[in-house]
Amino acid sequence: MRTTRRATPLPIGILATVGVAFLAIPLLGLLLRTPWSRLPELLTSPVATEALRLSLICSLAATAIAVLVGVPLAWVLAQSRLPGTTAVRALVTLPLVLPPVVGGVALLLAFGRRGVVGQYLYDWFGVQLPFSTAGVILAEAFVAMPFLVITVEGALRSADPRYDEAAATLGAGRWTVLRRVTLPLIAPALIAGTVLAWARALGEFGATITFAGNLPGVTQTLPLAVYAALDTDRDAAIALSLVLLVASLAVLLLLRDRYLRASSS
Numbered sequence: 001m002r003t004t005r006r007a008t009p010l011p012i013g014i015l016a017t018v019g020v021a022f023l024a025i026p027l028l029g030l031l032l033r034t035p036w037s038r039l040p041e042l043l044t045s046p047v048a049t050e051a052l053r054l055s056l057i058c059s060l061a062a063t064a065i066a067v068l069v070g071v072p073l074a075w076v077l078a079q080s081r082l083p084g085t086t087a088v089r090a091l092v093t094l095p096l097v098l099p100p101v102v103g104g105v106a107l108l109l110a111f112g113r114r115g116v117v118g119q120y121l122y123d124w125f126g127v128q129l130p131f132s133t134a135g136v137i138l139a140e141a142f143v144a145m146p147f148l149v150i151t152v153e154g155a156l157r158s159a160d161p162r163y164d165e166a167a168a169t170l171g172a173g174r175w176t177v178l179r180r181v182t183l184p185l186i187a188p189a190l191i192a193g194t195v196l197a198w199a200r201a202l203g204e205f206g207a208t209i210t211f212a213g214n215l216p217g218v219t220q221t222l223p224l225a226v227y228a229a230l231d232t233d234r235d236a237a238i239a240l241s242l243v244l245l246v247a248s249l250a251v252l253l254l255l256r257d258r259y260l261r262a263s264s265s
Contacts (some may be wrong), residue, residue, distance in 0.1 A: 027245070030238065030241060030242065030245065031242075033238055034238050034239065034242055035235040035238065035239065038235055038239075039239055039242075042235060042236050042239035042240075043239055043240075043243065045236065047216065047225060047229075047236070048225070048236065048239070048240060050216065050217050050220070051216075051220055051221060051222050051224070051225035051240065052222060052243070054133070054136070054217070054218075054219075054220065054221055055202055055221040055222040055223075057133075058133065058136045058137050058140055058201070058221060059140060059198055059201040059202040059221075060198065061137045061141075062137050062138075062140035062141040062144055062197075062198075062201040063141075063144065063194060063197050063198040063201055065137070065141040065145070066141055066144050066145040066147075066148045066194075066197045066201075067148060067190075067194055067197075069145065070145045070148040070149045070152065070193075070197075071148070071152055071190070073092065073149055074148070074149045074150075074152035074153040074156060075152075075153075075156060076088075077089050077092070077149070077153045078152075078153045078156035078157050079156070089153075092145075092146055092149050092150075093146055093150065094146075095142060095143050095145070095146050096146050096147075096150075099206065100143060100204065100205065100206025100207045100210075101206040101207070101210050103139070103142055103143060103206070103207040103210075104139060104206060104207035104208070104209070104210025104211040105210055105211075107135075107138065107139055107142060107207060107210075107211040108130060108210065108211050111129045111130070111135075111138065111211075112129075112130050113128055113130065118130075129211075130211055130212060130213070131212055131213040131215060131218070131219060132212065132218065132219065133212075133218055133219060135211055135212035135219065136208055136212045136219050136221060138211070139204065139207040139208045139210075139211045139212055140200075140201035140204045140207075140208065141201070142207060143200060143201070143204050143207055144197040144198070144200040144201040144204070145197060147193060147196040147197045147200050148193035148194060148196065148197040149193075150193075151189050151190075151192055151193030151196060152186060152189055152190055152193050154189065155185075155186040155188075155189030155190070156182075156186055159182070159185045159186060192255050195251055195254060195255060196251070196255070198251075199247065199248060199251040202221075202222070202244070202247060203223055203244060203248070204221075204223065205223040205224065205227070208221060208223070208224065209224055209227070214227070214228060222240055222243060222244055223244065225240055226240045226241050226244070
């Protein structure tokens with residue numbers, strides 16, 4: 001049965017147009033102000049290449065941590081009926097709404113040299129996470145993991161349990177069912193969650209600068225390099241911003257055209 005689309009009332013159409021313009025004009029301004037003729041020079045400068053290298057290393061490492069810890073956590077949240085699951089789910093989603101700088105302060109109080117856990121890491125093993133590359137990875141994993149957990153948990157909840165039950169009936173063990181049945185079923189959502197987590201880690205700023213600082217070659221990722229370049233070289237800041245914009249757009253197109261569509265089929 002075909003549904004008839006209603007005509008959009010003029011006031012709603014005007015407000016929707018204003019909303020689109022509000023989102024598009026800043027991005028258009030970035031594109032118009034981009035120094036296209038100097039772009040190769042700006043993007044191959046030592047500061048830019050070092051920030052890009054560090055961003056890729058840290059964001060990929062943070063994503064790996066998110067997958068390693070987040071997938072089992074999502075499975076527990078989707079399958080467990082134990083008391084306290086709701087509280088754990090709220091804790092997992094808290095970094096989504098927590099101001100990033102507050103997350104950085106929390107990380108500093110937990111893993112700083114005199115932090116709740118950090119003091120033992122430093123006294124016993126000589127490990128100091130703040131103002132280090134490892135600190136960047138930790139901060140990015142903290143803010144990125146909820147994206148993976150929420151996506152994978154949703155897929156696990158919506159997966160048909162009869163496939164797992166049929167495999168178990170045929171003699172498959174728990175790990176075999178997980179590896180051969182469950183994971184392939186949620187693979188599109190797992191990939192989508194992984195890509196979202198990586199994109200969030202790549203663009204992380206507040207928690208990183210609060211917990212790890214802005215040290216070139218050590219903790220200065222692309223967003224921090226953009227922030228630093230605003231005072232010294234506006235063209236470099238615009239060029240680096242363009243890189244992050246292109247990466248974000250690529251993630252959106254990838255998820256929309258492939259993985260999210262696959263998960264809904």
